[in-house]
Every structure is written in structure tokens, then in C-alpha cells.
Amino acid sequence: MTSATLYDCRDAFAETVEALAEEDPRVVVVCGDSVGSSKLVRFKERFPSRLINVGIAEQALIGVAAGLANGGKLPIVAGASCFLTARGMEQLKADLAYTNANVTVCGMSPGVAYGELGPTHHSVEDIAWLRAIDNIVIVVPGDPVETSQALRAALAHPGPAFVRVARTGVPAVHDSGYQFQLGQAERLVDGEDATVMANGTMLAPALEASRALAEEGLAVRVVSMPTVRPLDEAEVVAAARQTGAIVTVEEHSVRGGFGGAVAEVVVSTAPVPMAILGVTGFAPTGSARWLFDHFGLNPAGIATAVREVIKRKAS
């Protein structure tokens, strides 16, 4: 199921955007200067008039996309997630969410992807910010196949959607037969001692932690939850009731993100011991991989958290 090769999900994003533009003349891409870092150079060559680069101007960028949608276009917005979400937040709320504009916003290079560039360039709050706004679908795909399918599903969704496109290399978790569905979780490994719920770059470390824990005799369920909204609440309740302990893991702040979304369901349906793994505080200097280790966002860190929640379950 997995392979050792690591993929930059921006490549799957770029290929899919080009395919979508071929399939539907209404598709346009709106970006703010970041043609290269969003891997849109080939798109620009193939569809020059359909790449709308508004310059370094995130507020106008989201507004322009809303206006293009009003004019019958299907805009795909691409920009570094840290700037796009924070600078364009009021436009995301009023022009897209409140208006129910059919715009797909792609947050590129999210989480700690920019590593050594520091916390100004890290996007570990984007999910929390967007979760606080009603009516935006939020998807955090975990590998190239899922990125491609999530982008298609987001565009087909008749309203605003946010897709987080990972830059830090991930292994292929899904094969080409995978069928992504908005709002649907996927049980990758079954088990009854605890559940690890993960998405994005944390999918592979979660699977590896589960394998390591199996060697200790612990049957740990691994649930992939690419859609943060609408959250597959039934799968969360099932995990709580059937395994009695949940660890969430995400490349995002521990406050208000995917873990927060799961916790909101758990606490109001079937309270069980939980741990929320993610980024705590402004990160020190280091590469994305170094920061994953620093914050325990790796198989060892996940395994430790699982052992702890299982202990709390027993007490």
C-alpha cells in the first residue's frame, strides 16, 4: 500500500488543475505572484489568459475570485496558505462563505512546510481560522491521489471550499482505485485498543505508529480524515465507543484545528481520553522534518501519545 518514494502534493495539484481547465472552459486560476511556488508555470504556458495573477494582494485576490464566480467562472485560488488565509480572512468570510460563492481556495505549502523561514511563513492556524467561519468545506489531503480527487470534489461542490496542498514530501498512501468523498473518513487499519485520527502529512506517521504498536500487542485503529468540514462525526463516535481512546495528529496548531473538531464531537457524544498532537507555540528554527520531530509529530511521538491515552482509559 505504501511506497518509499516521497511526493510533493503541489505536483498533483498542478496536474489536476490543468486537467480541469481542459475539461471545463469556466475554470480559471487566480493567484498572487506565486506562479512558481504554486507550480503553475505550465498552466500559464498552456492557458495564459486563464491564469489571473493579481499580484501580491491577498484581499483583492479573494474578492476578484468572488467576482469571477459571479461572472460564471469556476475560480481556483492558489497562494501560500499562511498569507492567503490570514490576509484574505474577511474576504473569505464575507465574499466567499457568507455569499456562498463557488470558489475553491488552495492553501499551498501549509503547516511548517517553510521550515527554516520561520513562524511568519508557517501556516499552523489556517484550519482553526477557517473552522470558525461557517459554510466553507475544509479538506486536508494526505497524498497525491487524494489531493487530486479532493480538488475535483471541492470544485464540484456548489459553494466555497478550502483545500490544503502539502509541500513536505509524503508517501503514496492510496492507489489509483481510491475514491475520495467529501465528509467521509477512511478506516485504514482496524483495531480496538485506541484510535489514531490523522490527515495531511501525518497520515503516514500514524500508520507507522500503528505498525510499531502492533508489535507491542496493541491493536490501534488508524482513521484517515481528510475532510475537516463536514467532519465524519459517525466515525468519530464509533472510534470513541469502540476503542475508548483517541489521538489526533495534524500539521497544525493544537488549538482549534482538526483535533479540536474531533474533540468537540467526542466531548458532546462519547467522552473518552484524548490527546491532540500538533504544533505548540511559535516554532524554533529548523526544517519541516526537524520540526516534525521537535513537536513529536512522528511515529515515536504518536506511539507515546497512544500508550498514554490507553493508560488513562484504564485508570
Next chain:
Amino acid sequence: MRGRWTDVALPGRVPRTLATEERAALLAEASRQLRLVELEMVEAAGLGHLAGDFSATDIVAVLLLGVLDIDPKNPKWPERDRFVMSKGHASACYYATLAACGFFDDKMLGTYMAPGSPLNGHPDAKRVPGVEANTGPLGHGLPIAVGMALSGHLDGSARRVFCLVGDGELQEGSNWEAMMAAAHRGLDQLTVIVDRNGLQQGASTEATSRLEPLREKAAAFGFAVEEVGGHDHLALLQLFERLPLETGRPNFIIARTHKGYPVSFMADRVEWHHRVPNEEEYAAALEEIAS
């Protein structure tokens, strides 16, 4: 509610086949009726931005009733001209004019800001036919208008986009981001109209964070600029008939207006930004507008 909702006959759209002077006269009368309706709406709701409504009434009436190529029976007609009311707080003016166009039944105006009404204090395109964008937070309309103009540009369509912005609103940087993008692409089907009444919520624009020299600023950003009397129906019509002012450049029209116009005790008075008239003021305003 303190107000007395009465039926004021709403004007309809003015046929574009008439001579310009004739249309201007009809639009002037329409604006007078619209102001009476706006006064009633704000009085009934006990809330609103009446002085800003009155400032924009003539411009909005000329555009929606006399200039725009729209079909109120088919509000989503893809080839329609677009009007973006970026100063979304002037919603009484906007809603009254949309109702006059026939986008919805004018009886709905009596529910302005009432519980459960589609007529929120700031417009919601999902609930109000004819509204193109959910404005209210300032600096949102112009970027959206640029996107609308771009969609027409990509389609090779002649459809035009008009965006009315408040002058104080121009302090929001998003407008200038959008203006750069519009000029860069030569979107001459886009027309920005500034309701230049000189006042913002708490003081004059020039005392707050000055806009002048606005004409030169807009020109430097790549727009073709004209100034016009914002309560002069004939001058507004004649100017809109000349669009685009220059091929390949977006249009920037500075419409000189008075907040609260034509009510003597409201005009150019900053305290009327969101004040609601009391009984005596209501009666006096009614008389001044009606006469």
C-alpha cells in the same frame, strides 16, 4: 417601531429610448420618491444610515433605473450589467431602488431590518434578488467588481460593471490593490463611482486620513478620471453615456455629493451618519423632500 409605514408609489425603470433630458427629469422625480421611501424605511426600522442613503440616492437611481442593462424578471441573466453597492450600509437606498426596478415586491421594504426579514442592514445576495455582492465591510466591493469585469473580459462580452464606493471607504487598502489589478488589465468596462460627500463616520475624510488629491491618485493608478455633480441627474446620465472615457483604461468618477442631501438639517452634518430622525425631524425631512 416608531415609524408609520405608508405606501409611497415607487417609480419604475426609465425607458432608454427617451431623450437624455427627458430621462434625467424622470430620474430626478424618481429620486425624490425613493428618498421618501428611504426615510420611511429608516424611521420604521429605527435603524439605518439615512444620510449615506440620501448621498447615494441619485447615483444609484440613475444607474439602476436609467443606465444598466438588466432584467429584473431574470436577475441572474448572465449577460447583465453588474452593479456593486460597495457602500453596503446605504442599504435603504439600495433596496428601495431594487424594488423600484421590480426585483422584488415593494411591500418587502416595510420589513427593513425587522426580525427574519431578507432585508438585513447590509445586503445579502442569497436572499435579495438583484443584489450582486454581500457588502458592508468596507473595501470589498471593488475587488469583486474587478473580478466581474475580468469574467466579461475573458468571455469577450460587452457587459459592464459599475461599483459605487464611499469616499471614506477608500482608506481601505484593498481598493488600491484592486485598482492596480484593473488598470494592469485595461478593464475599461469597469466604472468606479466615488460618493464623494467628504464625510466618514466620525469626521471629514480630510481630517481623518486625507484622500486628496483623489483625482491625481486615481489617474496615477491608471484610471481615466472625471468629476461630476452626484445629485445632477442629467450630468450623471451624460457622463455614463460617454463611457468608456478612454479605451483600455478603467473609469473613475468622482461624484460630488452631500451626505444627507437635500434635507437642510442633515446635509453635510457628520452626526447624521447613523442617526435616526425623531418625530419632529421626520416630519420636517418629509416636508423638505416632498416639496
